[in-house]
Amino acid sequence: MPSTNCAGHEELYAELNGYIDSVKNQPGSLINVLHRAQEIFGYLSEETQQHVAEKLDIPLSQVYGVVTFYNFFSTKPKGKHQIKVCLGTACYVKGADRVLERLKEELGVDLDEPTQDGKFSIHAVRCLGACSMAPVVLVGERDFYGKVTPDEIGKIIEKYKEE
Ligand code: FES
Known part of the structure; x- marks a missing residue:
């Protein structure tokens, strides 16, 4: 995983982790977590997808499958x-x-x-x-x-x- 020493970056991940912990065991949590992650980061980088997979304890391929299936998820940053x-x-x-x-x-x-x-x-x-x-x-x-x-x-x- 790429280095994540930037403070802002860590804060964003802490925010995401808080959300993940609150929905972890609910049905449909993967989609909700990905939505929240996209709201926080603006898009779903490979690093973010990997993080979500680890936190939810599911294979990365499952996360990737959902991200690529729905066109409202974006894997690249977008302009303002x-x-x-x-x-x-x-x-x-x-x-x-x-x-x-x-x-x-x-x-x-x-x-x-x-x-x-x-x-x-x-x-x-x-x-x-x-x-x-x-x-x-x-x-x-x-x-x-x-x-x-x-x-x-x-x-x-x-x-x-x-x-
Ligand atoms: S083809 Fe219908 S708005 Fe462009």
């Missing part, structure tokens, strides 16, 4: 602002792939990886239910942009740079 680009059929036909390419260029990252300053990450999603506005980009949970062109990407990102 998550930019979701719809790659559903309607959006794709209207040029979502070009929008995505421009985003990657502007932020200098690939899909599902955070920018160096941790502010942004880009994620591909399926139909967001707004096909008439294709191509569609969603920033965070609420900021919705429709009929987006690659040239508008810079302006959209700018809005979140200072936040």
Whole structure:
């Protein structure tokens, strides 16, 4: 297991351990523990998964199986602002792939990886239910942009740079 001497890191694990002890013997505790771990750390690293397996006394493969089965669990850190680009059929036909390419260029990252300053990450999603506005980009949970062109990407990102 990688070294965990950073104080903040240890405190976070202490918080997780407290939670694990409180639910350890309940049915469905693995999912609940993983949810809590993701809330605490932002994502589920291999180290965190290993820790959960040890504390619950179950094989790592069982933890990994659950983490990869549910798409709300993430094994990579995400940016503060998550930019979701719809790659559903309607959006794709209207040029979502070009929008995505421009985003990657502007932020200098690939899909599902955070920018160096941790502010942004880009994620591909399926139909967001707004096909008439294709191509569609969603920033965070609420900021919705429709009929987006690659040239508008810079302006959209700018809005979140200072936040
Ligand atoms: S395909 Fe993108 S919103 Fe439906």
